[in-house]
Amino acid sequence: MRRSLVAFLLLAAAGAAAAGVYVVYAQDRDYTRLVAAGDQSAAVDLPFEALEAYSGAIALRPESMIAHLKRGRIYRERGELDAAARDLRRAAALDPTATLPLELLGDTYLAMQRHDRAAERFEAYLALDDRAADVWYKLGLARYRNREFGSAIRALERAVQFEPSMAEAHFVVGLCHREQGQTARARASLETAARLSPGLTAPREALAGVYADGGDTSRAIDQLEALAALDPTTATRFVALGRAHARAGRHEAAVLTLSRAVERFPNDPHVYGALGRVWLEAAGARQDPVALKKAVEALSTAATHTDVTSETLTDLGRAWIQVGDITAAERVLRQATTRLPVHPEAFLHLARLSGRAGRLQEARDALVSYAVLVDESVPIAEVATQIAGYSIRLGQPQLAVRWVDRAADETGDTPELAELRRRAAGVPR
Numbered sequence: 532m533r534r535s536l537v538a539f540l541l542l543a544a545a546g547a548a549a550a551g552v553y554v555v556y557a558q559d560r561d562y563t564r565l566v567a568a569g570d571q572s573a574a575v576d577l578p579f580e581a582l583e584a585y586s587g588a589i590a591l592r593p594e595s596m597i598a599h600l601k602r603g604r605i606y607r608e609r610g611e612l613d614a615a616a617r618d619l620r621r622a623a624a625l626d627p628t629a630t631l632p633l634e635l636l637g638d639t640y641l642a643m644q645r646h647d648r649a650a651e652r653f654e655a656y657l658a659l660d661d662r663a664a665d666v667w668y669k670l671g672l673a674r675y676r677n678r679e680f681g682s683a684i685r686a687l688e689r690a691v692q693f694e695p696s697m698a699e700a701h702f703v704v705g706l707c708h709r710e711q712g713q714t715a716r717a718r719a720s721l722e723t724a725a726r727l728s729p730g731l732t733a734p735r736e737a738l739a740g741v742y743a744d745g746g747d748t749s750r751a752i753d754q755l756e757a758l759a760a761l762d763p764t765t766a767t768r769f770v771a772l773g774r775a776h777a778r779a780g781r782h783e784a785a786v787l788t789l790s791r792a793v794e795r796f797p798n799d800p801h802v803y804g805a806l807g808r809v810w811l812e813a814a815g816a817r818q819d820p821v822a823l824k825k826a827v828e829a830l831s832t833a834a835t836h837t838d839v840t841s842e843t844l845t846d847l848g849r850a851w852i853q854v855g856d857i858t859a860a861e862r863v864l865r866q867a868t869t870r871l872p873v874h875p876e877a878f879l880h881l882a883r884l885s886g887r888a889g890r891l892q893e894a895r896d897a898l899v900s901y902a903v904l905v906d907e908s909v910p911i912a913e914v915a916t917q918i919a920g921y922s923i924r925l926g927q928p929q930l931a932v933r934w935v936d937r938a939a940d941e942t943g944d945t946p947e948l949a950e951l952r953r954r955a956a957g958v959p960r
Contacts (some may be wrong), residue, residue, distance in 0.1 A: 562591045562598075569601060581605050596625040600632050607639050615639045623652075623849075630656050634666060639667070646677040664693035668700045680707040698728035705737060717741055725754075732758055739775075748779045766796040770805045775808045785809045793829075803833035804843030811850050825851045834863065841870040845877040857884060866901070875904040879914070894923035902937075912941040919951050928955040 569584035585602035589595060603618030616639050622632035637652035653670040657663065667690035674683035690700040705720030718741050724734035735754045742751035752775050757851035759768040769792035789806040796802050807829035812822050814823035830847035833839050844867035852861035861884050865879035882897035898918045902911050915938035922931035933949050942948075 553755050562588050562595070565591070566598060566601070569605075573601070573605060578605050578609055594625060596622045596629060596632070599625065600629075600635070603632075603639075604635060607635065607642075612639055616643070623655075628659065630659050630663075632721045633659075634669075637666075637673070638671060641673060641676075644672045644676070648675065649673040650881055657841075662693055664690045664697060664700075667693065668697060668703075671700065672703055675703050675707055678710075680711050683807050696727050698724045698734065701727065702731070702737070704735070705741075709737070709741060714741065714745060718745075730761060732761055735761075739771075743775070748775070751775060752779065763795075766792060766799040766802050769795070770801050771925050773809065776940070777812065782809065782813055799837070800833040800839045800843065802834035803829045804840060804846065807833060807843070807850070808846050811846055811853075814850075814853065823850065823853055827854060839870070840876060841874040842868045842871065844870060845874045845880065848877065848880055852884075853882065860884065868897075873904060875901050878904070882917075891921050891924055895925065910941060912938040915941075916947065919948075919955070923951065924956050931955040 565584045565588040569581045569588065572578070572581035572584060582602060582605055585598050585605065588598040589602065592598065599618045599622040603615045603622060606612075606615035606618060616636060619632050619636040619639060622628070633652045633656040637649045637656065640646070640649035640652060644788055650670055650673040653666050653673060656666050657670065660666075660768050667686050671683045671685075671687035671690060674680075674686055684704055687700045687704045687707075688698055691704075694700075701720050702724035705717045705724060708714075708717035708720060718738070721734050721738045721741060724731065725738060728734070735758050739751045739754035739758070742748070742754065752772070753773040755768070755775050759772050762768050769788055773785045773789035773792065776782075776788060786806070786809055787807060789802060792799075792802045793806060796829070807826045809820045810826035810829060813819060814826055827847070827850045830843060830850055833843045834847055844863050848860045848864035848867060851857070851863060861881065864881040864884070865875050867874060868881065878897040878901040882894045882901065885891075885897060886894035895918055898914050898921070902914050902918070905911060915934045919931040919934040919938065922928070922934065931951065932955050935948050935955070939945075
């Protein structure tokens, strides 16, 4: 009896063991099948099917680094960055010696603009493999975006050490030097980037700005011409080039560039707007009625487009003022003040027209809007003085004093401001 019982128990144990082995085998088989199905779906751009397959694999093996890594990559490609970060963090935790999860997690954090966390992941990667030039570059990029320019340069120099021809690294080094006010170094790094990768547009854009800021107009224009040649299907390239010619006083070159752009991009209001501004500036400089007529034509054409900018509408308003059509000017300037982003000068010109018409409240309010919108570096003492004067005439002395103080902060007390204070004190409250 005992021998039979023992035999039965041994047989049952063997059966259980065999069943357990089969379950493990079946799970391994299903796991492998699901991962392979996910890979196949990903290869033919079927992300939903891939996610479903990888999720099934993770359900069978929650500790699978590969499945979390692959699912995280799909989430990242789909722009589902939070889900991607979650899976990639898990993958990195499951295998701390694997570099790919760390790199992809760093890339994901960069896309999420969490630059400090991105840098941490890239540093963890480099602790495992410090010869990866592209990861040194990514670390430098993360530090640059986090405004840690010194540490960014150090990381980027390591990238260049391993891959001297990496134009992108030289480019970001140039940006770091520019942010630090080291113009000569910025220029040298950007020139290196442009030389190493002539077809890369970003270094040339930055170089054009550095040259322009340094007064080297000719070289700035050279870069803009190169950009227009590299990217001939983008209207803004020709607009930037035409405006650069205009700032350099090369009116004929500006008109020629923008006229050709109008032929190439007949439905782009920005090109017409830029051409109109060039003609408007020429009309003002030479008192040229023909140039003024051409300015009105180009700017009016731009204004017929629904995506015309506030700046172009403001220029058209200025042109109508010079023509003498105040009704048209006021109509266009009011339209300019409703188009975002609003060009501050629209309010300035509108205030002048309202003031001349005796609409003091409108004039004062337009000047206040202008003062609020302009950059802090723009002097506004004259505008503040005008606001104070209008406020006194409107019987609002307290508001007048505030704007007198605003003007005085910029220019100090002047006889004109002292007179406004005296007048404000005498106005009944």
